[in-house]
Amino acid sequence: MPRGAAHGDREIFWLAVDSRPVPPLLAQCGVTAPLSVEISDKPVAYLVPVEAVRLGHEVRELRRTLGDHAYIVIAAQSLNAAWIARAMALGADDVVDSASEADVLICLARTRRALERARGAYHEQAHLALERDYLQACIDNLPAPIFFKNAEGIYVGCNGAFATFIGQTADGVVGRSVFEVAPEALAARYQAADDDLLVRGGTQVYESEVCHSGGVSRHVVFHKAAMQGGDGRVRGIAGAILDITDRKMLEARLIEAAERDPLTNAYNRRKFFELAEQIVDRAENAGKTMAVAVIDVDQFKLINDRLGHAEGDNALRAIAATLENAIGPGNVIARAGGEEFYALFPENRVTEAEQIADNMRAAVERSCREMALSAVAGTVSIGLADFDPQTEDLDEALKRADDALYQAKNSGRNRICVAT
Template identity: 45%
Template sequence: MLFSHLLPDLVQSVLDALPTPVFFKDRTGVYQGCNRAFARLVGRPRREIIGLTVFDISPEEYAKSHFDADAALMQSGGEQRYEAQIKRCDGERRHVVFHKAALYGVDGEVTGIVGTILDITERKALEVKLADMAERDALTGLLNRRAILAHLEALHRDRRQASQTLCLMMCDVDHFKSINDRYGHGVGDEVLRKVAHALCQNLRDGDRVGRIGGEEFLIVLATADVDDARQVAERLRHLIASMEVHCGEDTSLSVTISIGVAQSLHQDEDWSGAIARADEGLYAAKRSGRDKVVVTDAHTRLVHHKDWHQS
């Protein structure tokens, strides 16, 4: 009898010592018990949780998915493990892993569930950070070559399926080798950072810019109108031309860019064809004196072509 009297308190003490949130629910979804870790995660004292349902402690859009998962487990029995989001009483969202098991009565029928929660919010944040780092150019913070080309490929595929076109730009910093030779690579890096920042901050929603390599940038525009793309290119060109980069005491230098603009074709054209034509426009701008925008069309002869799938 003494052991039976002490068992509930002993079990609660053991559960409260665990760092992992633990909870119990009956067949109707009412909380019958939990430990301190669960109460901390939810953001309520344990005494306020017992007797409530998930709809009482979570917003409805979260509670409904949790309730449906519990109902499925009590219907099938066994165990259940899945990732989800929860929302604390203070509004903070946390990424978690639920691991639940059905509880059975002496007659073998499911009487409720017991579950644990693993908080993986920090792990998820690290995964997002690492994924972002894998897609970013270390110097400029822009999308790197692989990421911007992947974006272009996906957008081009979607546009082709809808029989639509897209527009893109190839941009290159003028006389960049001379800047490095005259002022050093530190100033050259600062030029690239400032140009990248200016491009990124002055594009529209849906536009994407990435550093292809060296002093060359690729801009994939949300617009499918080539005249609109030309206006965007001219605005960016003027913006960069008005920018100054400090390269020493009382010394600064002006920077210009050349831009090639192209529109994809309605026919079954690979996205690399549109890049190649924009690339040709870029080199035409270079040959004609730099600090220019050149728009190429489908009939432009490509005298400068790269294999963008391989390069």
């Protein structure tokens, strides 16, 4: 099939691979034979003479070569219904008896109408393509990751920021489902949210994790909206992602700063009572008892006086870390102030708690010996009390533990006393 020169403004051509001349009837109607054929995506019609014996091969080859935009009319004489049906089934758009004036005129009228409709569709598609390119250019220049999905959950569009954010190319996103671009556990969470939005309509905002480019997890807020067609039915979802990882890290640091003692990094007094309130409520509902302790560093003033306050701070940090490591999971310890600490043992009665507390005392003694503080100070005294939330409040139990602490101090330090 020859290719090359443009068609100019003409739209209907006689195309004969064997250089057969244009039939007189068609020539009178302005149909000409092109010198060469340019395969175009614009609507063009070709009237093509084909022998019956070569019908299948010729029509298939014409359609393959000229493409879907070409309007192909098979020209032949003495046609019968079966032959026409076969030509149409093989890919022809129309069939004409080039020797019949009436048939030629009617066929050309049909062809021109078909080309007019095709031109309208072509221009509409070109306009839509221009609008789509403009929209894509707009969203590609937005820094926030943006995506679009159809009702079946398939991505139909995204901007460059979204593709980059999840470590894909735009071509690697469009046409795929979320299960093909995200880890399975996260994909299942996203799909469940999408399914809910498609049913309810409206908008949706929620926080989640996203596997960022390079496998790094980022914390984000999804903003999604159900897209409706003219009939009011939900056709898909438009979404945008706001990366709040830095904000969440700042929040975590602020929360930690509000909960932790700045010197020792142990829980502070306020956090201790906050946790204790939750633990006490559960214990009271379950009818359980527990134990509390007050812990004080022995002769801490000597460390400050003889070694300096900086060394005193170092010692206090080390003792707090030792106590926290030794107290065991499920139990709570906090710096109450100065060199004093509170401890709570939610799952232990006073007998079991006494053994844990003694392990804590011994651990501090070993640690301070290794730090060469034992010549100055470096032990703790502990007062322990049982606590029944149904008969007294926490402050009363801590007061009894504090009284037991003074007994431990007065009886030689570096020991535990249990309140009676």
